[in-house]
Amino acid sequence: MTHIGQNATLNVGTGIGGGVVRGLLASSTFGVRDAGYFLAKTMSSMSGSGHYTVNAAGAVSINALGASTLTVGGANIVTVGGIHTLNVGGAIYESAVTASSEVVGGIKTIDAHDEIVFRCGKSELRMLSDGTVRIKGKNLIIEKEENINMTASRIDLN
Numbered sequence: 001m002t003h004i005g006q007n008a009t010l011n012v013g014t015g016i017g018g019g020v021v022r023g024l025l026a027s028s029t030f031g032v033r034d035a036g037y038f039l040a041k042t043m044s045s046m047s048g049s050g051h052y053t054v055n056a057a058g059a060v061s062i063n064a065l066g067a068s069t070l071t072v073g074g075a076n077i078v079t080v081g082g083i084h085t086l087n088v089g090g091a092i093y094e095s096a097v098t099a100s101s102e103v104v105g106g107i108k109t110i111d112a113h114d115e116i117v118f119r120c121g122k123s124e125l126r127m128l129s130d131g132t133v134r135i136k137g138k139n140l141i142i143e144k145e146e147n148i149n150m151t152a153s154r155i156d157l158n
Contacts, residue, residue: 110116118125123137
């Protein structure tokens with residue numbers, strides 16, 4: 001593990017200004033590996049404070065054959081100039097201690113093969129793949145501005 005005691009920058013395929021990986025090293029993945037080894041050797045005595053920056057003139061890829069962990073003590077901000085795709089082979093779990101919000105400027109689509117459940121306290125909205133929609137709650141309040149139209153072969157009230 002390398003501890004950064006001051007600011008450090010790794011520039012890949014860039015000009016003279018502070019780059020570590022240049023020329024033949026920049027054109028091969030082993031060049032980046034060698035640069036990482038160089039950084040580990042030259043900065044191993046630093047105390048762990050400062051900034052670490054990686055700049056690349058092209059794409060950057062990180063591949064882990066095992067697990068990968070990112071721990072951020074402050075804010076984590078991701079800015080994507082184009083499409084953002086996340087592919088997960090297993091389940092996704094998200095947790096927020098206080099609040100969570102999402103804003104979509106156009107259409108939001110959620111496709112689930114079996115079931116979608118929205119739950120808050122004692123209320124629940126459940127949509128099943130067979131077309132069943134269940135609404136559970138202590139009170140059901142429908143506020144409308146115009147008409148309510150119900151169409152079914154049979155409508156039971158009470």
